[in-house]
Amino acid sequence: xxADSVPFLQPGIAWALVVLFSVLWVALGIAWGRRGQGNAxxxxxxxxxxxxxxxxxxxxxxxxxxxxxxxxPEFGYKTGLWGMFSYALAGLGLILFAPLASRIKQxxxxxxxxxxxxxxxxxxxxxxxxxxxxxxxxxxxxxxQAMGAGLLLQALSGFDYHVGMVVVIGVATVYxxxxxxxxxxxxxxxQSLLIMVLLAVVAVLAFRQFPMPEVHASLLARxxxxxxxxxxxxxxxxxxxxxxxxxxxxxxNIWWSRVFASRRSVVMTSFVLGxxxxxxxxxxxxxxxxVALARELPLEQVNMVFPVMAADLLGAGGAALVFVVVFAxxxxxxxxxxxxxADLLAEDVYFRLLRPQASDLQLKQAARLMVVGLAxxxxxxxxxxxxxxxxxxxxxxxxxxxxxxxxxxxxYWRTANRTAAIxxxxxxxxxxxxxxxxxxxxxxxxxxxxxxxxxxxxGSQFWPERFDFTLLQEEG
Amino acid sequence: MRRPTxxxxxxxxxxxxxxxxxxIACCLGIRRHLNRGHRARAGCLLCxxxxxxxxxxxxxxxxxxxxxxxxxxVVTAATVVMILRGHMYWNRMGxxxxx
Numbered sequence: 001x002x003a004d005s006v007p008f009l010q011p012g013i014a015w016a017l018v019v020l021f022s023v024l025w026v027a028l029g030i031a032w033g034r035r036g037q038g039n040a041x042x043x044x045x046x047x048x049x050x051x052x053x054x055x056x057x058x059x060x061x062x063x064x065x066x067x068x069x070x071x072x073p074e075f076g077y078k079t080g081l082w083g084m085f086s087y088a089l090a091g092l093g094l095i096l097f098a099p100l101a102s103r104i105k106q107x108x109x110x111x112x113x114x115x116x117x118x119x120x121x122x123x124x125x126x127x128x129x130x131x132x133x134x135x136x137x138x139x140x141x142x143x144x145q146a147m148g149a150g151l152l153l154q155a156l157s158g159f160d161y162h163v164g165m166v167v168v169i170g171v172a173t174v175y176x177x178x179x180x181x182x183x184x185x186x187x188x189x190x191q192s193l194l195i196m197v198l199l200a201v202v203a204v205l206a207f208r209q210f211p212m213p214e215v216h217a218s219l220l221a222r223x224x225x226x227x228x229x230x231x232x233x234x235x236x237x238x239x240x241x242x243x244x245x246x247x248x249x250x251x252x253n254i255w256w257s258r259v260f261a262s263r264r265s266v267v268m269t270s271f272v273l274g275x276x277x278x279x280x281x282x283x284x285x286x287x288x289x290x291v292a293l294a295r296e297l298p299l300e301q302v303n304m305v306f307p308v309m310a311a312d313l314l315g316a317g318g319a320a321l322v323f324v325v326v327f328a329x330x331x332x333x334x335x336x337x338x339x340x341x342a343d344l345l346a347e348d349v350y351f352r353l354l355r356p357q358a359s360d361l362q363l364k365q366a367a368r369l370m371v372v373g374l375a376x377x378x379x380x381x382x383x384x385x386x387x388x389x390x391x392x393x394x395x396x397x398x399x400x401x402x403x404x405x406x407x408x409x410x411x412y413w414r415t416a417n418r419t420a421a422i423x424x425x426x427x428x429x430x431x432x433x434x435x436x437x438x439x440x441x442x443x444x445x446x447x448x449x450x451x452x453x454x455x456x457x458x459g460s461q462f463w464p465e466r467f468d469f470t471l472l473q474e475e476g
Numbered sequence: 477m478r479r480p481t482x483x484x485x486x487x488x489x490x491x492x493x494x495x496x497x498x499x500i501a502c503c504l505g506i507r508r509h510l511n512r513g514h515r516a517r518a519g520c521l522l523c524x525x526x527x528x529x530x531x532x533x534x535x536x537x538x539x540x541x542x543x544x545x546x547x548x549x550v551v552t553a554a555t556v557v558m559i560l561r562g563h564m565y566w567n568r569m570g571x572x573x574x575x
Contacts, residue, residue: 096556096559099559099560099562100559102563230542232537232540233541235541235544235545236541236544238545238548239545239547239549239552240548242548242552243551243552246555404555405555408555408558408559408562409558411562412558412559412562412563412565413562439544443548446544446547447547449551449555450551453551453555
């Protein structure tokens with residue numbers, strides 16, 4: 001069944017679900033946003049006092065994206081077992097960031113953004129390079145979420161692509177705008193519970209109808225290459241996901257803002273638990289992709305495997321469950337992206353670069369304006385529909401993987417050289433993009449991280465600095 | 477059926493137009509070395525270069541994938557080791573030790 005033909009969910013049911021969850025998220029977001037002191041720090045970082053349960057849930061919910069529910073099954077469908085496993089390796093990004101999070105919390109108890117760290121640690125030029133990388137990545141990430149929203153609603157309920165996109169972005173924008181980080185973290189908690197419970201229901205129901213031995217036998221007969229652990233495309237993807245995810249998490253302000261918002265005593269544990277909990281999601285959705293392959297389900301767009309498969313197996317009920325899961329995934333990621341990117345722009349560009357004399361109220365207002373501005377830009381960029389979300393995503397992998405070593409070395413090594421950090425980010429990005437174009441999109445992050453690591457190691461070895469870490473602590 | 481233009485004619489024509497004899501000689505040399513019937517000579521640099529390039533690109537898809545897989549594994553392992561060493565070092569030293 002194609003995404004453009006008969007919808008799986010009656011439009012009336014789909015609209016009822018959209019209205020129900022939209023009202024719920026907006027009402028809860030606004031209510032939670034009214035708590036606290038109402039200053040800029042409270043709006044941007046939820047009072048810096050988030051406990052273990054909320055912190056773990058918001059990390060997991062933010063990392064479960066539209067890509068996890070749409071791309072992981074696509075990987076399973078296209079590249080078999082390795083595709084599924086390698087997507088799950090992206091959980092390493094959160095797990096390996098745990099020790100860094102602990103270090104960040106110790107060094108920068110009053111910090112607000114990842115941009116703060118780069119500027120103080122490596123200087124303004126490195127900050128420009130870093131901001132360029134993070135801007136391209138964030139826009140790419142926002143676009144994939146927005147396009148995922150449009151594709152999902154279209155496939156499941158027959159909504160126009162643009163209507164679905166506007167609804168999801170609109171809802172996430174409204175409660176983020178009025179509730180700030182408190183609203184984001186609060187709704188993330190409920191969204192993560194919904195995602196875990198409903199995914200478990202879909203998986204159990206699916207495998208009861210089409211048991212694993214049958215799937216295995218069918219794959220062995222028709223697509224033995226998908227079970228081959230030496231499948232070239234699968235091997236190419238394997239470490240790319242891990243390094244790509246490290247790049248995403250290490251550099252992006254979504255995760256840094258969670259570090260600053262959480263209590264110091266829980267920050268490391270919450271990243272480890274969030275990463276482990278997240279890994280279960282691509283394993284489940286990826287296995288659904290394998291089931292689709294085993295059943296020879298015809299697909300016009302490969303990234304629609306999961307919703308098409310669930311609706312095919314479970315009928316309208318399955319379509320409704322997937323609809324809720326993906327709606328929660330998309331809004332939980334979009335709210336985090338909007339809030340943390342708005343914070344980054346308000347703090348690093350508006351406050352530190354343009355108006356250092358701005359008051360607390362002006363800073364908060366700037367953050368709110370940035371939320372709206374980002375939502376508008378995302379809509380504009382996502383308006384033309386692209387065939388594969390993977391092509392957009394892997395392009396940014398070449399860039400973000402180059403930040404892994406500069407960020408980690410900057411936190412641990414006094415000797416980390418600022419010129420080497422700039423060269424590492426630039427050289428890694430260029431080589432990663434060349435690998436993307438000349439070899440395969442799947443291996444861009446591997447080459448980017450490899451070159452970046454070599455440049456960072458050599459530069460800091462031959463021209464070591466003696467950085468004073470207390471310079472990071474002074475920021476407040 | 478039209479017969480292909482002999483190489484000498486092509487070279488002579490190109491030489492007459494461009495006058496770049498060095499370029500022509502290089503092109504001719506490489507072309508001769510790439511010819512299947514060409515016998516490689518031990519002391520010839522061009523023979524060695526052509527052989528190296530041909531060997532590199534003769535690797536099959538699986539071998540390329542394995543090489544990239546190995547590179548990814550090495551980079552990931554190095555990153556994990558660097559992070560864990562840094563974490564343990566600063567845990568021992570105390571986070572604010574700035575000596």
